[in-house]
Structure formats: C-alpha cells, structure tokens
Amino acid sequence: MIFLFKIGFLDVSWVDLVDIGLVSILLFQVYKLIRGSIAVNIFLGILALYLMYLIVLAAQMELLATILGQFMGVGVIAMIVLFQPEIRKFLLVIGRGTEFRENFLKTIGNWKSDYNDDFDVQQIIDASKTLKASKTGALIVFSRDTELKFYAETGDPVDAEVSKRLLLTIFNKTTPLHDGAVIIYKGRIKAARCVLPVSENDHLPAHFGLRHRAAVGMSENTDTLVLAISEETGRLILARNGKYLRALKLKQVEHKILQYLHNQEPANWEEVEEEEEVSDLTPAK
Structure with a gap:
C-alpha cells in the first residue's frame, strides 16, 4: 500500500x-x-x-x-x-x-403511462378552482407507480372515475368523506378519507395547517405528488419529495400534474415554467 x-x-x-x-x-x-x-x-x-x-x-x-x-x-x-x-x-x-431505478421505471413507465390518455386532469383543475374560491379544504394524492394500499385502507374505498362533481361532493364540508385525503391511481379515485403521515419538518411555514403538513409528509414518505388546499385561506400547494410549491396558477398546477403522470419531471422540480410556456406544452384535451 x-x-x-x-x-x-x-x-x-x-x-x-x-x-x-x-x-x-x-x-x-x-x-x-x-x-x-x-x-x-x-x-x-x-x-x-x-x-x-x-x-x-x-x-x-x-x-x-x-x-x-x-x-x-x-x-x-x-x-x-x-x-x-x-x-x-x-x-x-x-x-x-439510483440509476437502475430510474432506467427501470422509465422502461416500464412507457406502458404504465398509457392510462393517462384517458385521465382528464382538467376535472382536477376545475374542482380545485371551485374549492379554492369557496375555501373548502382538500387533499389529493396522485400515485403513478404504486397503488398505496396501506394508505388507501385507512379510508373508504371508492374506485370511481375522476370527475369535478365527485371531488366537490367528497370534499364538501357536510359529507363524512371530506376529512381526509383522496388517492388517485391509474386515473381513478381509489379511496377517500385516507389518513396521511404528517411532516415533522420544523422549517415549514407557521401558517401551514394540518392538510399542508400532511401533503408534505406524504411526499416525504412515498413517490407521490400531493395537492392540498387550505380550508382557512384557500391556499393551494403541490408537494413532491418533501418539497412544495405555492402561489401557482392553475395552468401551472395542471402542467406539474401532467409532468408527474407522464414521468417527464425536470431535474429541478421546483422550477416553474411561465404561463405562456405551460400553455404551449400542455397537451390538448
């Protein structure tokens, strides 16, 4: 030596x-x-x-x-x-x-992502617009590769197509399903009223409520994209890998969801495109 x-x-x-x-x-x-x-x-x-x-x-x-x-x-x-x-x-x-995981998921993701062609993300955006305007709390988990059975079993099974009316009904304050998260997998609402892990990150903003902290916590523990809307302020955030984006326009939210579902996220996920660029990149319905 x-x-x-x-x-x-x-x-x-x-x-x-x-x-x-x-x-x-x-x-x-x-x-x-x-x-x-x-x-x-x-x-x-x-x-x-x-x-x-x-x-x-x-x-x-x-x-x-x-x-x-x-x-x-x-x-x-x-x-x-x-x-x-x-x-x-x-x-x-x-x-x-790991490079192996990235290559493996991209390989199998080509046939897994076909379901996204039938997934009308605009239904999510329209529902989010109404929920924000009425200051109705909401928590939506998007899963691309896993069914999240452990978390889905903490709530009530739904197994229905994603629609604006169904989401507004679930998160309506008078319904028993509103207090919890909705899990969306393969273009369908798998379960509602699901319990999510809450982030223990002390550096989150003090005004973040339980829904926002649950969104960040879920993104820390799973490979998911989580959308949260505050019941007090109507503030919307997107959480991914323990990071979050706020003050997004709905067109930018739609673009981020499509990027996640089609496994086309940029290396710097926190980078947000301008609204004009988003309009050009978002596929037509």
Whole structure:
C-alpha cells in the first residue's frame, strides 16, 4: 500500500482519504434528512453518550464504563427504533436516486403511462378552482407507480372515475368523506378519507395547517405528488419529495400534474415554467 504522509504514528494512504470523504458525504446526507426534526437532538444525545463512553473507557473507570458499555451494546437496536422514520426516508432517497431505478421505471413507465390518455386532469383543475374560491379544504394524492394500499385502507374505498362533481361532493364540508385525503391511481379515485403521515419538518411555514403538513409528509414518505388546499385561506400547494410549491396558477398546477403522470419531471422540480410556456406544452384535451 502506498502511503501519502504520516500524522504521528498514523500512516495515511489514498484509501484512507477516500474512506474519510465517503463517510463525510454519508454524514452530510444523514444530517440533511434529520435537519429540522427532533431526531437531531436524539442523535446529538447518543453522540454525547458515546463520547462520554470513550472518555470513561480511556480513564479506566471500570464501573461507569461497564454501565455505559451495556447501553452502547444495544445502541444499534435503539437507533433503529428511534430513527425508524429517518432510516426509511434515507433508504427511499437512495432508491429514488439510483440509476437502475430510474432506467427501470422509465422502461416500464412507457406502458404504465398509457392510462393517462384517458385521465382528464382538467376535472382536477376545475374542482380545485371551485374549492379554492369557496375555501373548502382538500387533499389529493396522485400515485403513478404504486397503488398505496396501506394508505388507501385507512379510508373508504371508492374506485370511481375522476370527475369535478365527485371531488366537490367528497370534499364538501357536510359529507363524512371530506376529512381526509383522496388517492388517485391509474386515473381513478381509489379511496377517500385516507389518513396521511404528517411532516415533522420544523422549517415549514407557521401558517401551514394540518392538510399542508400532511401533503408534505406524504411526499416525504412515498413517490407521490400531493395537492392540498387550505380550508382557512384557500391556499393551494403541490408537494413532491418533501418539497412544495405555492402561489401557482392553475395552468401551472395542471402542467406539474401532467409532468408527474407522464414521468417527464425536470431535474429541478421546483422550477416553474411561465404561463405562456405551460400553455404551449400542455397537451390538448
């Protein structure tokens, strides 16, 4: 092995530098995932205990070292339990970012996306316009590749074609189905009154209500596009991969939905086209 230099009694090689670089990237990605959540404080607490254990071990304090050693012995299991949402999110990010997954989904997406030809997205836009004007809360999940059975089973099955009248009926404040999310898969409303995970991101705007936080949370945990309309303000947002867009015109909302359904999203999802460009790109009904 070729050594680059020495630091005291340590011999540093190219492999060591690559190892340090990869660990730094891994820690940075973990920090980005848990940033803004309560998991940061838990992680710092576990790190402080581990450093204390090393100090106690070096000082040969046998009794305290034994106690802390027993705790550190089950530390891996404890971290899996405590950081289960973050680990899930981390694995989801890896799965989304792999080249194999992108190529595989694009290959099978060609025949899966055929159903979008029969999916009249304008029905969603017309319903959203009415819901915004009347300040009626709404939460709509678009799933392109998975049926979301786990989340669909938390609500009531519908299995109906998407239509403006049906959406307005579901989200009407006097109906029992209005409090929850609608899941749309393969151009059909699979279920209503579904329960979605709420985002724990502390950096979300303070005025975001439960629907908006549920939209962001669902996009963090699944490969979906989520539309939310506030009941208090009529504000509409689109959420994707834990990010969100607001103050969108309805034509831009329609374009974003079509991009998602046809697997044609830009690398920078937060980039929004001008209304004139959207009009040219949106396929005619």
